[in-house]
């Protein structure tokens with residue numbers, strides 16, 4: 001809400017709608033109120049192919065049962081044991097299964113900077129999906145309704161075009177650049193999510209300076225935790241497949257593509273012109289800043 005209020009480019013009309021949409025977000029945390037009944041699904045320890053077929057048929061029947069029925073807004077699109085999270089524009093809901101609410105993403109005993117840099121950025125990411133290139137076309141009730149004034153819509157397109165260009169310049173596999181259009185929504189969510197998480201971290205500090213730990217400042221630990229949350233390894237062939245079929249930017253570029261748009265990153269690590277991750281201020285992407 002605070003980030004919407006301080007935006008100088010957004011009209012009062014669109015801001016009112018943005019606040020309304022935010023007030024209607026439904027968070028789902030941990031696990032569903034109603035457990036899914038798997039009793040009719042037969043799993044045999046010696047029949048992998050058969051299990052896959054029966055699971056597919058089970059899921060198909062479950063989906064088909066929805067036909068002609070009212071929408072069940074309590075339903076979950078992920079299991080509690082899935083290490084992931086999602087935003088569903090039709091329900092205007094953000095969902096965080098139990099499995100992502102534990103180390104290394106979150107632990108109540110962790111340093112505040114680390115929690116905000118990892119699960120905080122993920123929460124910010126999912127919230128931002130309601131305002132990305134797809135999500136902003138839905139209102140707070142999940143209806144497809146454009147609630148943006150033409151001028152705000154034009155500004156949004158102009159700002160996000162910067163991101164299309166930026167990510168389109170990255171080359172995770174030699175000779176193959178990222179598709180900036182395909183990945184736009186996720187890249188908006190990554191960048192806006194980290195901005196929001198950083199602001200929330202500062203609010204959590206309550207105006208106090210974060211303690212130095214292991215020789216690292218609070219801001220340094222925040223950015224390191226964010227980068228660590230994207231640690232993964234994949235072969236070039238798998239990365240290539242992801243680049244043509246998945247709206248998510250490969251993990252390594254999700255980490256460094258995001259931090260270099262955030263001004264505090266430059267102060268935290270004294271990043272200067274000429275450094276590999278340096279971006280001139282005018283080229284940095286800000287949506288809610």
Ligand SMILES: [Zn+2]
Nearest residue numbers: 125129186189
């Ligand atoms: Zn996402």
